[in-house]
Amino acid sequence: MNNSVRQSERRGFTLVELLMVIMIIAFLAGLTVVAMSGFTDDAQVVATKATILKISRLIDERSEAFERSFRGDQRDRYISATLDVLSNEGLQVGYFRNREGEVAPAIRYLAFKYGFRFQFPQRMPELGAVNSDGVPLLFYRRIAYPQARQQLIEEKTSPSDPDPTDAEINQRVSDNWAIHVAHETDAQASDLDTIHSTESAELLYYMLIKGDTLGAATSAESEFQSAEIADTDGDSFPEFVDGWGQPLQFYRWPTRLMDPDAPYPFAPVFSDGSDPTETRVVNDSEREHASLLFKGLPPDPATTGSRAQRDLMLVDPDDPVGILYTLLENDYYKNQGLDLTLVYNEAQFHTPDTYHTPLVVSAGPDETLGLREPNRTDAGSGIFGNLGQYAGTTVNSPQPGSDVVEALFDNVTNRNRRAGAKR
Numbered sequence: 001m002n003n004s005v006r007q008s009e010r011r012g013f014t015l016v017e018l019l020m021v022i023m024i025i026a027f028l029a030g031l032t033v034v035a036m037s038g039f040t041d042d043a044q045v046v047a048t049k050a051t052i053l054k055i056s057r058l059i060d061e062r063s064e065a066f067e068r069s070f071r072g073d074q075r076d077r078y079i080s081a082t083l084d085v086l087s088n089e090g091l092q093v094g095y096f097r098n099r100e101g102e103v104a105p106a107i108r109y110l111a112f113k114y115g116f117r118f119q120f121p122q123r124m125p126e127l128g129a130v131n132s133d134g135v136p137l138l139f140y141r142r143i144a145y146p147q148a149r150q151q152l153i154e155e156k157t158s159p160s161d162p163d164p165t166d167a168e169i170n171q172r173v174s175d176n177w178a179i180h181v182a183h184e185t186d187a188q189a190s191d192l193d194t195i196h197s198t199e200s201a202e203l204l205y206y207m208l209i210k211g212d213t214l215g216a217a218t219s220a221e222s223e224f225q226s227a228e229i230a231d232t233d234g235d236s237f238p239e240f241v242d243g244w245g246q247p248l249q250f251y252r253w254p255t256r257l258m259d260p261d262a263p264y265p266f267a268p269v270f271s272d273g274s275d276p277t278e279t280r281v282v283n284d285s286e287r288e289h290a291s292l293l294f295k296g297l298p299p300d301p302a303t304t305g306s307r308a309q310r311d312l313m314l315v316d317p318d319d320p321v322g323i324l325y326t327l328l329e330n331d332y333y334k335n336q337g338l339d340l341t342l343v344y345n346e347a348q349f350h351t352p353d354t355y356h357t358p359l360v361v362s363a364g365p366d367e368t369l370g371l372r373e374p375n376r377t378d379a380g381s382g383i384f385g386n387l388g389q390y391a392g393t394t395v396n397s398p399q400p401g402s403d404v405v406e407a408l409f410d411n412v413t414n415r416n417r418r419a420g421a422k423r
Contacts, residue, residue: 041365044243048362048412051228052248055240056414058208058220059120059358065214066119070112082111085343092337106327109319110340113349116318119214120207120358122200122250122374122386133174134181140173142210143202147236148172180235188376196363197373198232201239201247204360205229209238242362242412249373251359253350254388256398257290257371258282258297258313262351264382264395265341266328282313289390289400292408294415298355313355325353347379350387359388362412370400370407 070078086093093107117126127136135144152164152172164172180199187197209221230241239247256262259282284300291297298312316322327333328341350356363369372385372393382395390400391407 044365045412047227047243048364051224051240051242052360052362052412052414054220054223055204055208055248055360056358058216058223059360059414061216062119062207062211062214063116063358065216066116069214070115074115075108075111078111078115079107082107082114085114086338089343091339091342105323106333106340109324110344112318113344117252117349119212120252121203122252123377124199124203133177135173135177139206143206143237144173144176145169147238148176151176151236176236179233180237183233183235184375187373196232196247196369197249197375198235198237198239198247200250200374201241202237204240204248204250205238242364244362244365244367246363246367249361249363249369249371251361251371251374251386251388253356253386254359255351255354255356256346256384256395257293257359257388257390258286258355259351260286260390260393260398260400262354262395264346266346266352280314282311285399287313289405289408292405292416293359293361293411293413294357314353315355316353317355317357319353322353328352345379346384346387347377357415360414363407364410364412366407366410368407370404370411 083093118128121127124136124139127138129137131137131140149164149169149172152168180202183195184197184199187195189195224240228240229238230245231237232239232241232245232247241247251257259280262280282300287297287300301309301311316325319325324340324344328344333340344352361369361371370391372383372389372391374386376383376385383389384395390398391404393400393404
């Protein structure tokens, strides 16, 4: 009797209790999803750091090798090639051809920059001569043609099918290049990071895997895993990508990141005491913004107690004395028909007398870069993405908005603490 009473007293869960249990389970499941999302982002950050640091090490090795080759038997070749370029631009370089002693300071520095730009390209035109489709010949031989041939071989329906002909391969190269150009055109029109440029990521792959080693380590292809290389725009050209599958961005000379408010056009007039190029400063907020992507930037001279000290943010590490800078408005050379502002400008090189070092950037988890991408360059509009200009800014409105600064915080670069940079 007692047992039956006890059994009758047992009851099931009420609807309220069941709903509370369901809510608790849903809450715990939500916490799990958030935690797993955090773990995933952490893993992608770690993977991105590893890729970027490998790329950075290889760039540093190649840079040192280039400097050695330039100091050695390659210098005269680069100087001669530079004089040819200047001559083709209509500049009167016979003055320097006939005065070898005077070539040394000015043209040597310019030749170094021409050579460095060629060996470390971030835009396709920097590779020089092109074929009838506009494909740079070096890129055609080392990347575009081999990739097109491999595509056609993989598309064979039977092993007995003949290998692709030269005409078929070249047609595929042309088709792939059209895809590349269309994608870059769309990327240039996108200021909201909805379409990322792939060109500098493709050229990173070209320079480190298929480019000249310059006496440094041989091909670095074996150092990278398949997840670090992709073709995100469908043009068949391999790109280095981050942990989120987005193309990395490469800035060879990010001088507009260092000094966003530099005068434009950069044309000093030494006879004018109020010339703005002579009163340039990099203010505290500009240093703070740049330091989000660069660890260990030179400090403001004011913090060292000496205003007389040079601001190293306004020193070109390739030309610390400022030889090229002083030549830009030298009337003596201008009267000789050598106006270097026609070639040494921000569209082709970088902001004169400004600190720079190669920068490799991932937009991070938010996939928003906060910088204009390297292919976004329009000198007439004051836009210099090639120099790391902040997104949405121009030379006339150079300071980034709060949304742009916020986008920089989760970026991973080869020069910031998030990537474990050593310098």
